Amino acid sequence: MVREKAFSFQFDNIDSAGPFPSYSSILIFALIIGVFIGARLWGLTASCLWFDEVFSVHAARHEWSRLLHFVAADIIHPPLFYILLKVWINIGGESLFWLRLFPVLTSLGVIIPFWMFCRELQLGSTELRLSLLLMAVNGYMIKYAQEVRMYSLLLFLTVCSLWLFIRFFNATQARKQLLALSALNLLLVYTHYYGWLVIAAEAAFLVLWDRAKIPDFLIAAAMLLLCFSPWIYAVTLAGEQGNGLAQNIGWVARPRLADVVQFFALLNAPFYFRQSSNQVVYVRWALLASFVIFGLPLGAFSWRLIRQRHQQREWSLSAPKCLILFFVLPLALALLASWVLPHSIWGTRHLIIVTVPYLLLAAVALNRLRPQWLRIFVLITLSCWLFLAGTGLLLRRGDTYIWCAWGQLSQQIIQRQLVPAKIINVYTFEELVAYHLWFASEESAGGKLKVGLIKGVPGLQEDPAYFLPRAFSDIRALELSALNERHFWIAFRDTKFSEHGPPLRTLKDRGYEILEVLEVEAGGQRAFLVELEHQ
Numbered sequence: 001m002v003r004e005k006a007f008s009f010q011f012d013n014i015d016s017a018g019p020f021p022s023y024s025s026i027l028i029f030a031l032i033i034g035v036f037i038g039a040r041l042w043g044l045t046a047s048c049l050w051f052d053e054v055f056s057v058h059a060a061r062h063e064w065s066r067l068l069h070f071v072a073a074d075i076i077h078p079p080l081f082y083i084l085l086k087v088w089i090n091i092g093g094e095s096l097f098w099l100r101l102f103p104v105l106t107s108l109g110v111i112i113p114f115w116m117f118c119r120e121l122q123l124g125s126t127e128l129r130l131s132l133l134l135m136a137v138n139g140y141m142i143k144y145a146q147e148v149r150m151y152s153l154l155l156f157l158t159v160c161s162l163w164l165f166i167r168f169f170n171a172t173q174a175r176k177q178l179l180a181l182s183a184l185n186l187l188l189v190y191t192h193y194y195g196w197l198v199i200a201a202e203a204a205f206l207v208l209w210d211r212a213k214i215p216d217f218l219i220a221a222a223m224l225l226l227c228f229s230p231w232i233y234a235v236t237l238a239g240e241q242g243n244g245l246a247q248n249i250g251w252v253a254r255p256r257l258a259d260v261v262q263f264f265a266l267l268n269a270p271f272y273f274r275q276s277s278n279q280v281v282y283v284r285w286a287l288l289a290s291f292v293i294f295g296l297p298l299g300a301f302s303w304r305l306i307r308q309r310h311q312q313r314e315w316s317l318s319a320p321k322c323l324i325l326f327f328v329l330p331l332a333l334a335l336l337a338s339w340v341l342p343h344s345i346w347g348t349r350h351l352i353i354v355t356v357p358y359l360l361l362a363a364v365a366l367n368r369l370r371p372q373w374l375r376i377f378v379l380i381t382l383s384c385w386l387f388l389a390g391t392g393l394l395l396r397r398g399d400t401y402i403w404c405a406w407g408q409l410s411q412q413i414i415q416r417q418l419v420p421a422k423i424i425n426v427y428t429f430e431e432l433v434a435y436h437l438w439f440a441s442e443e444s445a446g447g448k449l450k451v452g453l454i455k456g457v458p459g460l461q462e463d464p465a466y467f468l469p470r471a472f473s474d475i476r477a478l479e480l481s482a483l484n485e486r487h488f489w490i491a492f493r494d495t496k497f498s499e500h501g502p503p504l505r506t507l508k509d510r511g512y513e514i515l516e517v518l519e520v521e522a523g524g525q526r527a528f529l530v531e532l533e534h535q
Contacts, residue, residue, distance in 0.1 A: 106155075
């Protein structure tokens with residue numbers, strides 16, 4: 001198989017004159033950057049921290065000597081993000097804006113390696129600007145740019161890795177580029193395990209188009225695995241506690257066609273993202289629009305590549321084929337692993353590693369759509385969709401989410417306390433509620449609430465996706481039969497207040513009387529704090 005020295009398009013090489021051929025191009029590029037930044041800052045502090053973000057801040061609060069142990073006990077995420085977040089908090093504190101500014105800045109940092117990646121692929125300025133616009137308005141990317149989690153960092157390091165990998169491929173003397181790539185990939189896998197799928201795609205690339213560099217790359221990968229082995233050892237020890245990996249991802253369903261379709265819709269929807277489980281993942285008309293605007297051009301473009309393959313009788317290299325590989329292979333490996341491994345590892349948030357190759361490929365397909373009238377029609381339709389979605393974002397009222405109610409209720413219960421120094425016992429029935437209430441009380445009640453967790457209440461079910469951190473003992477768990485306190489509060493959520501359903505009916509049957517009820521309505525649900533006393 002013959003390797004081509006550099007990337008080249010095999011047909012319809014439109015607008016390849018460089019990234020900034022005119023002042024108008026610079027202006028368009030600047031406007032896109034403005035949209036990119038504005039979309040990620042819009043509504044940044046509209047909602048409080050949610051469960052996973054609480055874990056991030058909780059981990060970063062640990063002393064350095066305890067942080068790695070705490071994160072290792074979580075099993076499913078490497079520690080780099082939490083280390084960087086701790087440094088970030090030490091610099092600017094824990095205000096909501098400052099915390100969320102960290103993922104925003106890493107998401108904005110993607111622009112630089114993205115631009116360099118496009119240069120290495122020799123993409124034209126129209127394709128670069130169009131793909132950057134698709135990234136700027138992509139609701140899926142905006143969501144994780146505003147979340148205090150590792151996904152925007154994962155995206156940034158993935159794009160850096162792809163850029164450095166293409167540099168390595170294009171270089172004649174490639175040892176220096178391989179060293180930089182390996183160092184970057186070490187950061188990548190210490191950010192998220194899905195980083196290994198990026199490395200697998202890079203290895204597959206060399207198998208297809210440059211087998212001479214495979215030995216050096218495999219040696220670098222072996223060294224990378226060696227450097228990662230201390231973390232593997234730490235996680236293995238931590239996994240012996242509790243239910244191991246089953247506790248983390250045992251609830252994750254194995255992906256089906258509907259899940260792939262859902263991910264396709266997420267990749268294309270502008271400005272919209274799902275923040276709560278009571279919101280729709282996507283609307284059907286958006287899926288139809290995705291199919292018309294993106295699916296058909298991508299299908300037509302793929303068919304042209306297949307026809308070219310048969311005409312040339314060899315799998316020659318071009319930038320679109322490279323993008324297809326970097327998009328399809330990690331996705332396929334995630335699907336395969338989710339069916340082969342004991343537990344599914346499928347998660348749309350993890351697949352953020354394929355967003356940039358996909359959106360670049362979509363931009364190329366749109367820019368090369370033929371005939372020209374069809375291309376213009378599709379681009380106008382896309383523009384209308386972006387305008388309507390952007391207008392909807394500006395006009396949409398911010399939702400109030402149930403997890404934000406616990407901070408308000410914890411303040412109310414402290415204000416009603418006659419003896420300020422007294423510790424107030426509050427019991428919950430879900431680990432999700434317990435963790436949110438504990439964190440909220442640490443913030444608003446100064447640790448005056450002692451949160452406990454009651455297990456074994458008939459009629460109540462927990463969401464297995466949420467559980468208390470393993471290396472965490474501030475929340476005491478006990479069975480209902482062991483509850484013997486005379487006076488305490490309970491916290492729970494429901495759509496309405498009822499004394500005839502769990503948990504109130506169960507506690508009343510055990511001789512407790514309701515003294516006071518505090519409630520906050522949020523997101524179609526109600527959060528309750530109820531004071532109880534045994535008669």
